Amino acid sequence: MSNPTTITSEPGVPFVETIREFDAPVDAVYRAHVEPELLAKWLGPRRDAVKGIEYDTRVGGRWSFGAASSDGYEFTFSGVFHTVEPQKLLIMTFEFSGAPGQVGIGATTFEDLGGRTRISIHDVYPSVEARDMAVASGMDSGVIEGYERLDDLLAG
Amino acid sequence: MSNPTTITSEPGVPFVETIREFDAPVDAVYRAHVEPELLAKWLGPRRDAVKGIEYDTRVGGRWSFGAASSDGYEFTFSGVFHTVEPQKLLIMTFEFSGAPGQVGIGATTFEDLGGRTRISIHDVYPSVEARDMAVASGMDSGVIEGYERLDDLLAG
Numbered sequence: 001m002s003n004p005t006t007i008t009s010e011p012g013v014p015f016v017e018t019i020r021e022f023d024a025p026v027d028a029v030y031r032a033h034v035e036p037e038l039l040a041k042w043l044g045p046r047r048d049a050v051k052g053i054e055y056d057t058r059v060g061g062r063w064s065f066g067a068a069s070s071d072g073y074e075f076t077f078s079g080v081f082h083t084v085e086p087q088k089l090l091i092m093t094f095e096f097s098g099a100p101g102q103v104g105i106g107a108t109t110f111e112d113l114g115g116r117t118r119i120s121i122h123d124v125y126p127s128v129e130a131r132d133m134a135v136a137s138g139m140d141s142g143v144i145e146g147y148e149r150l151d152d153l154l155a156g
Numbered sequence: 157m158s159n160p161t162t163i164t165s166e167p168g169v170p171f172v173e174t175i176r177e178f179d180a181p182v183d184a185v186y187r188a189h190v191e192p193e194l195l196a197k198w199l200g201p202r203r204d205a206v207k208g209i210e211y212d213t214r215v216g217g218r219w220s221f222g223a224a225s226s227d228g229y230e231f232t233f234s235g236v237f238h239t240v241e242p243q244k245l246l247i248m249t250f251e252f253s254g255a256p257g258q259v260g261i262g263a264t265t266f267e268d269l270g271g272r273t274r275i276s277i278h279d280v281y282p283s284v285e286a287r288d289m290a291v292a293s294g295m296d297s298g299v300i301e302g303y304e305r306l307d308d309l310l311a312g
Contacts, residue, residue: 013169013284060216060236080216080236082249082259091259093238093249103238103247105261107282124282126263128169 002151005144014104014131018121020147024154026112029119030087032150033108039065042149045142052076058084063092079103087112094123098137102130158307161300170260170287174277176303180310182268185275186243188306189264195221198305201298208232214240219248235259243268250279254293258286 008017022029032038034057044050044067053065064078076097082105083091091107104125111118125131164173178185188194190213200206200223209221220234232253238261239247246264251257260281267274281287 014280015283060218062216080238080249082236082251083257089257091249091257093236093247093261095238101239101245101247101263103261103263105249105259105280105282107257107259122282124170124261124280126261126278126280127171 002148005140005147007140007143009131009135012128014125014128016121016123016125016131016135018123018143019118021113021116021118022147022151022154023116025115026087026110026117028154029117029150030110032153033090033110033119038153042146042153045145046149048142057081057090083107096134099130099133102126104130158304161303163296163299165287165291168284170281170284172277172279172281172287172291174279174299175274177269177272177274178303178307178310179272181271182243182266182273184310185273185306186266188309189246189266189275194309198302198309201301202305204298213237213246239263252290255286255289258282260286 003021006019009015032042034055036053036055039053039055040050043065047070048067050065050067055063059081061081062078063081064076066074066076068074078095079093081090081092083089087110089107089109091105093103093105095103104123106121106123109120125134159177162175165171188198190211192209192211195209195211196206199221203226204223206221206223211219215237217237218234219237220232222230222232224230234251235249237246237248239245243266247261249259249261251259260279262277262279265276281290
């Protein structure tokens with residue numbers, strides 16, 4: 001039984017809030033968010049092939065990955081890190097190749113629940129329209145499925 | 157006679173829009189936005205001493221500067237560059253030392269008006285409250301006065 005993923009996007013503001021708990025210690029959850037070889041094992045929905053993962057997890061470092069969906073649609077996500085506080089906080093920009101120039105910023109907070117971990121993500125898009133398009137793209141199902149894969153990885 | 161600076165912050169959203177024209181070519185206006193020795197001559201209001209300006213204007217590069225106001229209040233602004241398209245577009249994160257962890261993202265567009273230049277800045281704060289606090293701080297008067305100093309620099 002997976003923990004629920006809560007994704008909230010209030011109307012009229014450009015934010016998306018995501019909250020998820022994991023039955024694993026914070027150091028393991030954090031490592032799975034910053035080490036490319038671990039990210040490759042859970043990032044994105046099962047149907048998409050994630051590739052070209054690069055995470056230079058330090059201030060000013062770049063991150064990026066590409067994916068090809070089963071229907072042949074290829075895209076990339078990329079950005080740079082503004083804040084890196086291991087096991088506590090990552091703040092990074094993000095840009096989707098399907099919406100070039102629409103650059104947002106996201107903050108991921110890691111909370112140590114004593115052997116369990118809560119992550120809270122505050123994503124900020126450059127406009128309400130850009131946020132609405134991202135939400136309408138069905139991004140949430142990929143996020144939820146990715147976290148289920150991460151559950152499996154952390155239990156493995 | 158200076159060109160007007162238009163600063164707009166609509167209620168309920170975390171954005172600030174700034175528009176300003178300069179009676180100088182786009183290459184000169186752009187250089188004044190990325191070269192530390194030029195920034196030192198115009199950034200901020202006349203009353204504050206801006207210091208420690210660092211601009212590593214490339215993707216992933218950091219920018220920062222500090223200032224001490226005449227009443228002794230010291231602060232820094234800093235961030236990293238996500239997009240660098242010379243004479244066209246700069247997208248960078250920003251963080252104010254007075255509100256640590258409240259990281260925003262700003263996009264500055266440079267438009268060549270044929271010997272004159274228009275810059276348009278779209279700043280996005282991580283919350284409406286953070287935007288409102290920045291606006292309430294009187295940041296606008298520093299921006300307007302800085303641009304008047306930039307007019308002088310460009311005419312010099």
